[in-house]
Amino acid sequence: MxxxxxxxxxxxxxxxxxxxxxxxxxxxxxxxxxxxxxxxxxxxxxxxxxxxxxxxxxxxxxxxxxxxxxxxxADYAPAYRESSLDDSYMASIRSALETMLTAHEPYPAVVVDRLWNVLLGNRAMGILMDGIPPHLLEPQPNVFRLALHPDGLAGRLANLGEVRELFLERLSRQVNATGDAELQALHEEVSRYPALDDVHDNSSRHQPSPIQVPLRIRTPFGELAMFSTMATFGAPADVTLSELAIELFYPLDDFTANALRVMPLDGG
CATH class of the missing domain: 1.10.260.40 (lambda repressor-like DNA-binding domains)
Known part of the structure; x- marks a missing residue:
């Protein structure tokens, strides 16, 4: 140099x-x-x-x-490999992910990349994906587009205002922490989605919950209330692996737990 x-x-x-x-x-x-x-x-x-x-x-x-x-x-070679999840090098990781997703059924679970694109999902994700139009599923579903786009889950969320505020805040924190230009573009895109009327937002009438903003989704089976946890891999040495996250959804109440056990896993 x-x-x-x-x-x-x-x-x-x-x-x-x-x-x-x-x-x-x-x-x-x-x-x-x-x-x-x-x-x-x-x-x-x-x-x-x-x-x-x-x-x-x-x-x-x-x-x-x-x-x-x-x-x-600085004119040095990269220190970290970047692999596709489909590479043979990542076969053990993909197998572990698929095992985790299947074991989590009948509750939804999904694997996302750094941009919140959905890479893998279990069959129970059909409960959340049911009725989502093709233009939000191709080339890859994205968690923020699925949740906040008017054609996505937004129309079925009973507490859309709370969820929208939480998701935008979460994404903003990520942008500030990483400086990622693609995340910034995603934040700008989803921030521009038109806010739907809050006539169905009855979050203030729900019972107090240990989770500040659960997902409250209206379905033909009734309103489901769920919260999620995020899991990542420890000590990753691969760029792709370092950016993977597993989001596991859990029922917030007995009604949701019972409904998820009897609902078709494909959401139909």
């Missing part, structure tokens, strides 16, 4: 440090270096070693995808 040329990695390091609201001294202490050396790296006066970049990335909790971007900006 020619230090006479403007540094590409320095501004990226500074951007991540500022996104994490750390001073140069704070980050230097976390990464076991000096504030002066960090300043030189950010200003392009010193070239960070590959090991230093990885140490700084870890201290800043930079996603693996963006750690590769930092390395490339």
């Amino acid at each position: 020619d230090l006479a040329q403007p540094s590409r990695v320095g501004p990226l390091l500074r951007k991540w440090r500022q996104r994490r609201r750390l001073s140069q001294l704070d980050l230097a202490n976390r990464a076991d270096t000096s504030a002066r050396h960090l300043s030189y790296m950010e200003n392009g006066r010193a070239r960070p070693s590959r090991a230093m970049l990885l140490r700084l990335s870890a201290a800043l909790d930079v996603p693996l995808r963006e750690r590769n971007t930092l390395l490339l900006a």
